[in-house]
Amino acid sequence: MSPSALRVAALAAALLTAPWAVSAPLSLDEALDLAVQRSQLARSARAGAAGAAEMASAAGQLPDPVLNLGVDNLPATGASRFNAAAEDMTMKRIGIAQEWVPADKRAAREAVAAAAARRESLLEGVAAADARLQAALAYVDAFYAGQAEALAALNEGHAREEREAGRARVAAAAAGSAEALALDGALGMAEDDAAELRQQHAAAAAALQRWTGLLPDALGLPALPTPADADAFVARHPAVVARAGEVEVARQEAQATRLNRRPNWSYELSYGQRSGRPDLLSFGISIPLPIAPAARQDRESAARLALLDKAEAELAEARRGAAGEYAALSSDAARLGERIERYEARVLEPLRQRTVAALAAYRSNQAGLTALFEARHAELQARRRLLELRRDLARAVAQLAFKPLSRGDAS
Numbered sequence: 518m519s520p521s522a523l524r525v526a527a528l529a530a531a532l533l534t535a536p537w538a539v540s541a542p543l544s545l546d547e548a549l550d551l552a553v554q555r556s557q558l559a560r561s562a563r564a565g566a567a568g569a570a571e572m573a574s575a576a577g578q579l580p581d582p583v584l585n586l587g588v589d590n591l592p593a594t595g596a597s598r599f600n601a602a603a604e605d606m607t608m609k610r611i612g613i614a615q616e617w618v619p620a621d622k623r624a625a626r627e628a629v630a631a632a633a634a635r636r637e638s639l640l641e642g643v644a645a646a647d648a649r650l651q652a653a654l655a656y657v658d659a660f661y662a663g664q665a666e667a668l669a670a671l672n673e674g675h676a677r678e679e680r681e682a683g684r685a686r687v688a689a690a691a692a693g694s695a696e697a698l699a700l701d702g703a704l705g706m707a708e709d710d711a712a713e714l715r716q717q718h719a720a721a722a723a724a725l726q727r728w729t730g731l732l733p734d735a736l737g738l739p740a741l742p743t744p745a746d747a748d749a750f751v752a753r754h755p756a757v758v759a760r761a762g763e764v765e766v767a768r769q770e771a772q773a774t775r776l777n778r779r780p781n782w783s784y785e786l787s788y789g790q791r792s793g794r795p796d797l798l799s800f801g802i803s804i805p806l807p808i809a810p811a812a813r814q815d816r817e818s819a820a821r822l823a824l825l826d827k828a829e830a831e832l833a834e835a836r837r838g839a840a841g842e843y844a845a846l847s848s849d850a851a852r853l854g855e856r857i858e859r860y861e862a863r864v865l866e867p868l869r870q871r872t873v874a875a876l877a878a879y880r881s882n883q884a885g886l887t888a889l890f891e892a893r894h895a896e897l898q899a900r901r902r903l904l905e906l907r908r909d910l911a912r913a914v915a916q917l918a919f920k921p922l923s924r925g926d927a928s
Contacts, residue, residue: 562645750921
C-alpha cells in the first residue's frame with residue numbers, strides 16, 4: 518500500500534472512533550488527500566493512462582502474419598467435380614503472408630502512442646489537481662461558515678441575556694415595556710439569523726463531505742501554501758497542460774502521416790501439393806502503387822498539419838487565459854488583503870470601542886439594554902463581514918495555490 522493510502526486509512530480510522538473519543542479537527546492537508554483518493558475522475562484518468570501505456574507498447578510491432586489455406590483448380594463440373602485427386606492440375610495450397618512496415622514507420626507509430634500515453638498521464642494529474650482545488654474551496658467555505666455560525670450563536674446568546682435582563686428591569690419598574698418589546702424582537706431576529714447560518718454551515722459541510730467522504734465535527738484553520746508565481750501558474754495550469762499534451766500528439770501524428778508516402782510492402786510464401794505431379798513453391802511481393810499522392814497522401818499530411826496548427830493555437834490561447842486568470846486572482850488577493858487591514862482598523866475597532874462604551878454606560882445606568890444590544894449586534898455584524906472578506910481571500914489564495922498541477926502531477 519502506498520504511503521498516501523496508509524495516511525488516508527489512518528485518518529479515516531481516527532475520524533471513525535468510538536462516540537466517547539474526542540476527534541481531532543480535520544486539517545486541510547488531510548481533506549485534500551482524501552479528495553484525491555476518492556476522486557473517480559482521477560481513477561478514470563489513471564485507467565486511461567494505463568491503457569494508453571499498454572497501447573504504446575504494442576504500437577511499434579509488425580502486423581500479425583496472415584495464414585492462407587486454399588485449393589486451386591478444383592474441378593467444378595463433370596463426373597469428377599469437387600474431387601481433389603481426379604485432376605493433376607488441382608493443388609492444395611498453404612501459405613503465409615506478412616505486411617512489412619519499415620522501422621521508421623513503426624517508430625513513428627510508437628511515438629504517437631507514447632505521446633498519447635503521456636497525454637493521458639497528464640490528464641490524471643489534471644483530475645487530481647481539480648479534486649484538490651474543489652476540496653480546498655469546500656473546506657474554506659465550511660470553515661468560515663462555521664465561524665459565522667459561532668458568531669451568530671454568540672449574538673443569539675447576547676440577545677437572550679439582554680431580554681432576560683430587560684424583563685427583570687421591567688419587573689423592577691426600571692424600564693418600560695417598549696424596551697422589553699424591542700429586546701423580544703431583537704431576540705427573534707437573532708434566532709432567525711442563527712438558524713440561517715446553521716443552514717448555510719450544514720450546506721457547506723455537505724459540500725465538503727462530497728469530496729472527503731467525512732462529516733467532521735471540527736475543521737482547523739485553513740493552512741494555505743504559498744501560491745506559485747505567474748510563470749509556474751501558467752506552465753502547470755490544467756488547460757495549458759492538457760493542450761500541451763494535445764500538441765505533442767498532433768505533432769507525432771503529422772510526422773507519422775508524412776511517412777505514409779512510402780507504401781508498405783507485403784510478402785507471401787506458399788506451398789502447393791498436387792496429385793501425381795511435383796509440389797510447387799511460390800513466393801510473391803505486393804507493392805501498393807501511390808498513383809495520386811497529391812490527391813491522397815499529401816492531403817492527409819496537410820490535414821494533420823492543420824490539426825497541429827489548431828492544437829498550437831489552442832495552446833497559445835490557453836496560456837493567455839491562464840495568465841489572465843493569474844492576474845485576476847493575484848489582484849483580488851492583494852486587494853482583499855488591503856481591505857481586510859483597512860476594515861479591521863477603520864470599521865471593526867471603532868465598533869468594538871462602541872460596544873465597550875455602551876456596556877460601561879449600561880452598567881452606570883446611563884443607557885438602556887437596547888443601546889447595548891445594538892452596539893453588540895453592529896460589532897458582530899462587522900465581524901461577520903470580516904469573515905466574509907477573509908473567506909474570499911482564502912478562496913483566491915486557494916485557487917492560486919491549487920489550480921496548477923503539483924510538480925508530481927505535472928511530471
